[in-house]
Amino acid sequence: xxxxxxxxxxxxxxxxxxxxxxxxxxxxxxxxxxxxxxxxxxxxxxxxxxxxxxxxxxxxxxxxxxxxxxxxxxxxxxxxxxxxxxxxxxxxxxxxxxxxxxxxxxxxxxxxxxxxxxxxxxxxxxxx
Numbered sequence: 001x002x003x004x005x006x007x008x009x010x011x012x013x014x015x016x017x018x019x020x021x022x023x024x025x026x027x028x029x030x031x032x033x034x035x036x037x038x039x040x041x042x043x044x045x046x047x048x049x050x051x052x053x054x055x056x057x058x059x060x061x062x063x064x065x066x067x068x069x070x071x072x073x074x075x076x077x078x079x080x081x082x083x084x085x086x087x088x089x090x091x092x093x094x095x096x097x098x099x100x101x102x103x104x105x106x107x108x109x110x111x112x113x114x115x116x117x118x119x120x121x122x123x124x125x126x127x128x
Contacts, residue, residue, distance in 0.1 A: 008043050021047050022070060029075050029083060033114035041097045041111040052094045055084030086117045
């Protein structure tokens with residue numbers, strides 16, 4: 001029985017799934033919006049929200065936890081300096097998943113996952 005086993009396996013082994021989520025999270029924080037399949041986007045949403053919550057704490061332990069998962073210094077630095085500051089006053093709802101239809105080749109449901117507060121919109125608000 002699979003009681004309390006709530007992980008989406010994505011048809012991959014554990015190590016492959018962790019590597020996939022790490023790469024998707026790095027791309028999301030680097031570009032702030034990525035296009036992927038709907039299922040991967042839903043799984044990534046939980047991972048990204050946990051990492052942004054770590055970035056809001058701004059202590060050394062949280063920094064090391066985020067780096068242990070992402071293993072990319074530039075992205076962790078951006079996460080803790082830029083993205084963490086954007087969401088300092090917000091509790092949750094850091095990412096959104098927009099369904100965009102189906103992929104042409106294999107008819108897989110596609111989605112765009114993006115950060116809710118983008119840098120351009122914040123800059124426009126500060127100018128006003």
